[in-house]
Amino acid sequence: MKFIHTGDWHIGKKLNGFDLLEEQRYAFEQLMKLADLEQVDGIIIAGDLYDRSVPAVEAVELFNQMLIEMNLQAKYPVFAISGNHDSATRLETGGPWFEALNFHLHTRLEQAFTPVEFGNVQLYLLPYFEPFEARQYFKDDRIRTIEGAMASVIEEMRQSFQEDKQQVLVAHFFVAGSETSDSETKVTVGGLDVVPLSLLRDFDYVALGHLHYQRALTKGNARYSGSLLKYSTSEVNQPKGVWLVEVGAETVFDFVELPFLRDLQVLEGDFATLMAPSFYETIQRDNYLAISLTDRGVIPNVMTQLRTIYPQIIQLERAFGRDVKQASRNTTEAIQVTSPTALFANYFKETTGEPLSPRQREWLDDEISEIERGSQ
Template sequence: MKYLHLSDLHLGKRVNGFSMIEDQRYILEQIVEIIGEERPDGVLLAGDIYDKSVPSAEAVQLFDWFLSRLAEKSITVFAISGNHDSAERLAFGASIMAPGGVYFSPVYDGKVTVVTQKDDFGEIDIYLLPFLKPALVRPFFPEEKIETYTDALKKALECYPLHPQRRNILLTHQFVAGAERCESEEIYAGGTEAVDLTLFREFDYVALGHLHGPQNVGRENIRYCGTPLKYSFSEAKHQKSVTVVELEEKGSLRLRTILLKPLRDLREIRGNYMELTAKAYYEGMCREDYLHITLTDEEDIFDAAARLRVIYPNLMKLDYDNQRTRMDQSICAPEEVEQKTPLDLFGEFYALQNNQPMSAEQEKIIRELAEQIWEGEA
């Protein structure tokens, strides 16, 4: 059997105020082409299909388009809800779609949906376990002590003992202890949602969703495929991909990745204003990319963001790296203020804020302004 592992589409997401819907359609079209070339027996969608529990109309339309393209290719789909999804909305119509080869995890009711496929090597059981937290599992097992996320998943899984002679695949959307996070992921205080890796030791493959960086956790067969697009600048160095999973006889597993090329990359660049606005610097660069620009000028550039967007229209984030920003100082009232002139006080304030004294020209401007103010009061 061959499967394509996807997760965390986050359809409808906005990044720093920019809608990603056009980029998401572009990358889904690319994934549809890959599916047409690979001809997998199924697509594993491991949660966070949407970015919000009440997705926008355009996000729903895009997912409908994606499912329709897979249906045209007679590709079976296995999908679960993530922490960003509404399990109820995602499961709507699941019983109608299942005969057509589209399986959605239902709202958790104390049971786990298991779908069985068959090939020349025997049967494969695919467990669809949506995002769970203790509060969702506890009502169905009132006699059990379910306090942690590990407790919740352990109880949910142990109700369905695996057939040891079959190959078993688990789709789940959780944070597995030991995995690496990105800043675009929803994080719970103290890492309390982390689940123990040992819960998955009996599965032949665990298709994880939730974390945005592609990675194996502990073993090759426990894997986050990552997002198909970069959704934060902490992901700027990621190489996004889809994971192809091939299982033959029990114990045989082959994984490979197919790289994805976005419509617009998400990158970070830095330098002083004159350097970044020089034609020799940006000529030949893909200036439509989403950018985080760090200016190294010691003086703030007036209206820098607007001026830089003339060259880099998709500037998402702008900051400075200079003496002022590198110095983590708190600004407090100087001592013995009664003995200092307003010009002295302003000079100390400026030095604390900018980690350097005022220039002679700046002192002259402040002195003239102060004199004008004092003359007006007189």
């Protein structure tokens, strides 16, 4: 069985105000061409179909159209889950009808335990979930983290494993040892919600979503598809595409890059160079550009002037900012790799001079889970 493994489409995402619907539409068309060329048996989408829980109506329109083309017109079986950016309930609309035409969309934890039987492959579609949902499902109050939940989740999945078949897990979480980008809204990297790779070894392939870099994980039979497009300047050097996965006695997977309609690029240089035809004629000027100026002096109307040459500037900064700016940038970086629990614990200690007690920490974890849940 041959699959395309994609994910993190984030339909409706904007890049500093620039609408990406055309680029997303183009990327989808490239994916469909590949599916036809490779005659795949199905398409796996590992969560974050939309960029937010209530997508704009234009995003809904594009996504509905994509589903129609993939499943109703081209007749590809589709195996999809909701991610942390999706509203599970909103995405769920139509789900029970989709199944009749081999479009399997799981949005609730309990759906993960009935595998989709597809030829010789059993697909377990595990949507993004919160620890409290696993606590309720397993009636086990000790489950406080995704890692803690995953042991039970996989134990239950194993009950339905058939020895003469292959098992594929589709999931949306952070696996220990992965590398991250800036656009994943992962407040808990390094925190409570990291799943050890060893837990996933029972599957012939694990199709992951959540991290936007397809090489975030390079060990075992688990892979991130990466995002459909470059969604932040930290992703400018990442190839984007899909995995072609052949699941059989052995699992074979290849990453296939897909071309962009408009790329995202960082330009660094002084103003005079950037404005010179000898330079800009070498540049694909309708790309989305993050420009870093090496000048130190004042340049009047700098953005307006640059935009006469480069219409789609999404970011403009000075490579040599003042010291203060550098400092604040460093602080931001330090914060990005810390979980909200750790942040609050630091703040608590700084303010009261005391560390959190175990009971306080437990209360904090519960509250933060609830807040994160509320923002879905």
